Amino acid sequence: DGGITQSPKYLFRKEGQNVTLSCEQNLNHDAMYWYRQDPGQGLRLIYYSQIVNDFQKGDIAEGYSVSREKKESFPLTVTSAQKNPTAFYLCASSPTGTGSYEQYFGPGTRLTVT
């Protein structure tokens, strides 16, 4: 089955701790994205990557970091510098060069920091 997996589904952390969210895809997509969703605010782009070993900051990158060492994987680290990390995090991927802009989403990780 092709798709995007995110783990864990729910994550609880204490303030001041870094935490890494996993995102894996077996769709052979070049591009991958991380979004944050807060109630009433839609999805906001954190980081994106068009190709392995390359990534760019999105609109709200402060306090987050990513890596793209493999095409299939795009983990997101929420650092202690992120002031308000409690949110729902969605990972997505898309093919490039096909003429379709559709992004495919994973099931999300709900992070709660207390």
Next chain:
Amino acid sequence: EDKVVQSPLSLVVHEGDTVTLNCSYEVTNFRSLLWYKQEKKAPTFLFMLTSSGIEKKSGRLSSILDKKELFSILNITATQTGDSAIYLCAVVNDSWGKFQFGAGTQVVVTP
């Protein structure tokens, strides 16, 4: 500044009603507009619209884009409780596919 505005932010309807959702946009380099449905978790793709005036249809859902007035509408006819969800509009304003999302419209369909 690029922006995508959805309206209304929420609405409650009875089963069988028709719903019209609006997405207006101001972006510098419009490529396409996409609609997604989000129930509990992952948004699922509904439509991608690139050309003005061409209606896309899938069952009871339809959508159309007006590139002159810079908006799109999503219609749902004969609503069912399974249509209850957040409907997200995203505009592609970059050649490789970067999205700008609206805040979403929460639709609740009551029996």
